[in-house]
Amino acid sequence: MSDILQTVDWSRAQFALTAIYHWLFVPLTLGLGVLIALMETIYYRTGDAFWKRTTRFWMRLFGINFAIGVATGLILEFEFGTNWSNYSHFVGDIFGAPLAIEGIMAFFLESTFIAVMFFGWEKVSRGFHLTATWFTAIGANLSAWWILVANSWMQYPVGCTFNPESVRNEMTSFWEVAFSPVAVNKFSHTVTSSFTLAALFVVGVSAWYLLKRRERRLATRSIAIASLFGLAAALVTAFTGDRSGAIVARVQPMKLAAMEALYDGEQGAPLTAVGILRPTQGRTSADEAFYFRIDIPKLLSIMSFRDAEAYVAGINDLLDGNAEQGILPATEKIARGRVAIEELARYRAARESGDEAALAEVTRKFDPSTPEGKHFLGEYFAYFGYGYLDSPEQLVPNVPLLFYSFRVMVGAGCLFILILALVWWYNRRGTLESKRWLLWLAIAAIPLAYLASQAGWVVAEVGRQPWAIQDLLPVGVAVSKLPSSSVTTTFFLFLALFTALLIAEISIMLRQIRKGPGAE
Template sequence: MDLDTLDLSRLQFAVTALYHFLFVPLTLGLSVLLAVMETVYVMTGRIIWRQMTKFWGTLFGINFVVGVATGIVMEFQFGMNWSYYSHYVGDIFGAPLAIEGLMAFFLEATFVGLFFFGWDKLSKVGHLITTWAVAIGSNFSALWILIANGWMQNPVGSAFNPQTMRMEITDFFAVVTNPVAQAKFVHTVSAGYVTASIFVLGVSAWYLLKGRHVELAKRSMTVAASFGLAASLSVVVLGDESGYLTTEHQKMKIAAMEAMWETEPAPAAFTLFGFPSEKDRETHFAVRVPWMLGLIATRSLNTQIPGINELVTHAEGRIRSGIIAFDALQQIRAAGSDARIPPAARQAFEDNGRDLGYALLLKRYLDDPRKASDADIRRAARDTVPNVPTLFWSFRFMVGLGFFFIAFTATFFLLSARRLLDRYRPLLWLAVFAIPLPWIAAELGWVVAEVGRQPWSIEGVLPTAAAVSSLGAATVLTTLAGFVVIYTVLLGVEMALMLRAIRKGPEADDAPETNLVPSSLVAAE
């Protein structure tokens, strides 16, 4: 295999995924904010809330369309650049994606049309149901995609079939209820809610600075600050749960995130700051907090977290076990029928089959893992260490931004409660300039999750180097360049349309104002 093809295929998928993920968080968050705003409109009859729903709905629609366009390419890449991956795990990985398209995306896409064109054709309650259907569909779509992604991180409910040479589902319920997938889902959608809240706060702050659409801006900021504070707090709590599960299922990822080269006595210290060096295999100028990592990652004082060096040694043992499984697999396939399979080969595969993926790490260097030398095994074991500096810094910047969002949304929540949103212009400017920060945090989260899984496409089952298609590097490079150009144009178009809609502002709404709640509550609102 041409290694350039592997690197370029990984880069292409990373580029398209990162571009696509620029649109996903805003779709998730804005859909729920729209439903909240329209609920207030239906309850109070105040036209300003209908106007708010329509205005932010326009921005949601622009983002939704471009997000769909960039997302379609993602699924085609599995067959195009990762053909062996699709063959090996397609029965499992494809099921959640198919369900997502049939159950969630069709629901969302259908009701998006009704949301935009049904204002004067549906009753208030009917249109409100439509808006909530859009929000539920958007989030339900994320659920199934993250079930698929969660299985890549923690492949439960499946088994390898030596006759078909494929992974097959043994327990679909286990795939759906995968704890890693569920933690990723709630963490990801909460991050989307934060993104939408900061976006609404920033745009509304710009209106207040310009003295335009003041009533709409203040109400939007009140909703966004409340929603954003709750979401920011949940991101931290749910991120802690995700980290706990990572410690249990992806020990190398947690060790690389913490640049923890050697195993420490429990409970391990947390490194606040430092400079990890893969060459020296140590972290220079480390500032550490005793016990903190052990308490966060294991929720105990006596559970040990293995370091990178110990995990590499453990990987060597699993590679040797995997070679035994690989040899037994060749005998099983050569037998041709169950009756002719040597009992020793069957037993050897049953005993060592769970480590078959580790033997496949050697396929990057030689065709037959059984011919691997000790040096080859040590080299493949070292490949199980992801890029430590990238993970170390990505995680810390992401966490730092997460705590900033809590303080930021709490500040605006207090200002909205005291009706002082327009009193502090520096804070309003901060809100405007803070708009890109949730996207940066979300992209860093993607880097932590996906780079931290390397060298695996399916954790412990299928190495990335074995999953790639046998394409020429020139072919992949050409399509990579094409995607970069097209996606950059789409991003530019979306930003231009967004800025145009924001400059234009909300349109006047001539719908009659009706009160559906007692006048005292309307006055308080």
């Protein structure tokens, strides 16, 4: 048992490590590809060689980042089969579909046109080259769409039914999976936040040139495009972030409660703008949760349910239940989940023994078209994953990590809107170069953008723990049956490899930035 638990912990750590490193490269790819396409569009329309030179400079940085992002992404996808084989079996019919489409449609679109984008400048017409650049940018974002569809299904499993014969969830509606409200909002939020990061990268690098009094025209023109692009993206990110909070309140209430360190549910719940949490042990109520906090009255209720007096469930409500609000106790969910597991065991036993009567009875319970199936699937199988939990306390994710990560993400996002607005305004007036404090702030915003981006994924992924699939499969059951030593070894191998790749990318990037656009 100890080795199994260690395998679960090391598998989680390895997947988190790979995802964190992969996400260091993806946002810049998504946003910088679009910015490059916009710059090349200007070159196509004007014929000005300056814009060709500018586009090729930013394209070199894009290429370095793109190559390493692909390498880490491939490893991440293989880990589903190596470290999470039970998960892959349980949902492969659903989860595999968007990943397959991503590989066939999006990844091949990128790989087909990226060669033309980099090596076709003097070999194809300007129009075809521009098309290749746009298709590369579109392909990267289509790739993100299908991957985020797969991730969103893990957060909000819809469009499927369970087949007791194969012990797999099978897709019943591709439309529901691909266009669920969680998937649409997650894509919008993730991509626009990536556009913001890429814009801050371009602005920050250009600010460095202005501080060094180099490449002034490239810097000011790049800032003109990137700051406006980034400001628009940051405002949309704020809108989709607000929408994300409302969706989470409905489909993942424990995540919302943990993000706010909300232990006791409230009507007209306030949003904690700033707070310092007490140590986790012994913390059971709102009074014990904080050393210090500044609240905005009723804002959490407004953001969650668009109603200033709406009830927002707290951690204690979700664990102990709240009959008045229609919230089942966690113990009841665990009991119902165990009933679902027992019915699945009955199905297997009936098949093995040839008991046709028992087999027909249980089959009806797993058939959504029958009255028995509607009742069983809605009242019992909906809590299938709870049956594998040992105690209600396992349902509570890491509250301090979520609480602080959420505030880093939101606080940084507000700062980015201010920085991009100021940079755009002063650059438009031609006085940006004299605002050295703002140029340094723009440079500092680059690492902060990466930190905010990672914090967003911490909120999304840590917030749904202990679930690999919300309510249906906890991570402890999803893991492969591997010796913990194997996972530990590969963890440190990946740590060394990814760190070397990251150091290599930063070194090459800095070298190219120092050389400037003149070095082809």
